[in-house]
Amino acid sequence: MRILLLSAYDAHSHRYWHQGLIKHCDDHDFTLMTLPPRYFSWRIRGNSMSWAFGKDRALLSQPYDLVIATSMTDLASLRGFLPELASTPTLLYFHENQFAYPETNNVHASVEPMMVTLYAALAADHLAFNTDYNRHTFLTGVDRLLHKLPDHVPVNLVEQLRQKSSVIPVPLPAHCFTSHREHNNQGALRMVWNHRWEYDKGPDLLLAILNTLESMRVDYIIDIVGQQFRQQPSAFKVIKDKFAHRIDRYGYLTHADAYRQCLNQADVVLSTADHDFQGIAVLEGVAAGAIPVVPNRLAYPELLDTTYCYTGTTQKEETKAAAIRIAELAQLKQSKQLPTAPDISHLSWDHIQHQYCSLMADLTAIKKHLHQ
Structure with a gap:
C-alpha cells in the first residue's frame, strides 16, 4: 500500500x-x-x-x-x-x-x-x-x-x-516500558514533572503545589524537565530560586538515555496541565514505573484509574488535593509500602x-x- x-x-x-x-x-x-x-x-x-x-x-x-x-x-x-x-x-x-x-x-x-x-x-x-x-x-x-x-x-x-x-x-514504543520495576524505598519521595515549559502545562499550579508541600513539611525531590523555549512563564524562575534544595534535574535533557534514567528513578510523575489531549509525557513516566498524580479532567480519567487523579474546581482546591496525595505517597515510601504503577501495556x-x-x-x- x-x-x-x-x-x-x-x-x-x-x-x-x-x-x-x-x-x-x-x-x-x-x-x-x-x-x-x-x-x-x-x-x-x-x-x-x-x-x-x-x-x-x-x-x-x-x-x-x-x-x-x-x-x-x-x-x-x-x-x-x-x-x-x-x-x-x-x-x-x-x-x-x-x-x-x-x-x-x-x-x-x-x-x-x-x-x-x-x-x-x-x-x-x-x-x-x-x-x-x-x-x-x-x-x-x-x-x-x-x-x-x-x-x-x-x-x-x-x-x-x-x-x-x-x-x-x-x-508508546517498547523502550518506554520497564518490566516489574521495584521502587527504591530509601530516602525522599522522588517526583518528575516532564512537560513543555509553557503556560498550558500549568506552571502556576506546579508552584502552588510545591509551596503547599513545603508548608506541610513533605520530604521530596523533584526533577523539572521538558522542552524549553526562549520565553518561559515566570513561575519557573520562582520555582528554581525558591526550591533549589528540592530540585535535582532542571531543564531539558538532550540525551534519550538521560531522560529514561530520570523516569526510571521517579516514584511519581506529576501533571499540572491546563490541557492534555493524551498526555504522552505522563504515560511515559507511568510506563517506566512512576505513579501518576494527575488532574481529574482532560484525558486522564479515560486513560488511568480515577484513584490517580486529584480533583477540584479551582486552583486552590486542586493544589490541596494534589499535595495531600503526594504527602500520602511520601508517607507510604517511608513505611516501604509504596504501590506499583498501573499497567498501561494496552497503550503500547x-x-x-x-x-x-x-x-x-x-x-x-x-x-x-x-x-x-
Missing part, C-alpha cells in the same frame, strides 16, 4: 506518532512530508499552498492508496489544489484540536485555525482521535461555533463528523498496531470498491 503521510506542523508529539507508525507498519510504502513547527498562524493557513505550489507538487501528485494527515493540515484546500488527491481515501489524525486550548495566554486565539480544522474534517473520509476527550471537545467546539454563525449553516454536521470518527491512541504499539492496520485497510477498500 502506498501511503502519503502529511504532518503540516511537525511538533515533537507529531513526530513521535508518525515515526512509530512508519516503523510498526513497515509493510506499507510511506512517503512522509512535513513542515516545521513555527509561525503557527501562517503554517496552519498556508500549508496547503506551500505544498501544492512548491517544489514537492510532483511528489504529492503521485498515485497513492491512502492519505494520512495530521489535523493541522488544510486538507480541504489541498484536495482542491491537487485533483490527484481528491479521489484518494483520507484519514485525518487529531493529536489535539483547536477548540480546546485554554483561552488565557493562548496566542492562537482565533477562529481561523478552527475553521481550517473543521473544513479538513469535513473533507476527510475518516477522523481518528488519540482520546475520546479529544473527540468530545472537538465535536462540542464545532457545535458551539456553528451556533454562532449567522445563517445558511448546514444541519447535522456534528453528527456526520461523529459517525466517521474513531479513537486510536498514540502508542504491540497492542494498538492492529487497530491502525485495520483502519488503513478499511479506508483503502473504499477506493477499490468505487473503481469496481
Whole structure:
C-alpha cells in the first residue's frame, strides 16, 4: 500500500506518532512530508499552498492508496489544489484540536485555525482521535461555533463528523516500558514533572503545589524537565530560586538515555496541565514505573484509574488535593509500602498496531470498491 503521510506542523508529539507508525507498519510504502513547527498562524493557513505550489507538487501528485494527515493540515484546500488527491481515501489524525486550548495566554486565539480544522474534517473520509476527550471537545467546539454563525449553516454536521470518527491512541514504543520495576524505598519521595515549559502545562499550579508541600513539611525531590523555549512563564524562575534544595534535574535533557534514567528513578510523575489531549509525557513516566498524580479532567480519567487523579474546581482546591496525595505517597515510601504503577501495556504499539492496520485497510477498500 502506498501511503502519503502529511504532518503540516511537525511538533515533537507529531513526530513521535508518525515515526512509530512508519516503523510498526513497515509493510506499507510511506512517503512522509512535513513542515516545521513555527509561525503557527501562517503554517496552519498556508500549508496547503506551500505544498501544492512548491517544489514537492510532483511528489504529492503521485498515485497513492491512502492519505494520512495530521489535523493541522488544510486538507480541504489541498484536495482542491491537487485533483490527484481528491479521489484518494483520507484519514485525518487529531493529536489535539483547536477548540480546546485554554483561552488565557493562548496566542492562537482565533477562529481561523478552527475553521481550517473543521473544513479538513469535513473533507476527510475518516477522523481518528488519540482520546475520546479529544473527540468530545472537538465535536462540542464545532457545535458551539456553528451556533454562532449567522445563517445558511448546514444541519447535522456534528453528527456526520461523529459517525466517521474513531479513537486510536498514540502508542508508546517498547523502550518506554520497564518490566516489574521495584521502587527504591530509601530516602525522599522522588517526583518528575516532564512537560513543555509553557503556560498550558500549568506552571502556576506546579508552584502552588510545591509551596503547599513545603508548608506541610513533605520530604521530596523533584526533577523539572521538558522542552524549553526562549520565553518561559515566570513561575519557573520562582520555582528554581525558591526550591533549589528540592530540585535535582532542571531543564531539558538532550540525551534519550538521560531522560529514561530520570523516569526510571521517579516514584511519581506529576501533571499540572491546563490541557492534555493524551498526555504522552505522563504515560511515559507511568510506563517506566512512576505513579501518576494527575488532574481529574482532560484525558486522564479515560486513560488511568480515577484513584490517580486529584480533583477540584479551582486552583486552590486542586493544589490541596494534589499535595495531600503526594504527602500520602511520601508517607507510604517511608513505611516501604509504596504501590506499583498501573499497567498501561494496552497503550503500547504491540497492542494498538492492529487497530491502525485495520483502519488503513478499511479506508483503502473504499477506493477499490468505487473503481469496481
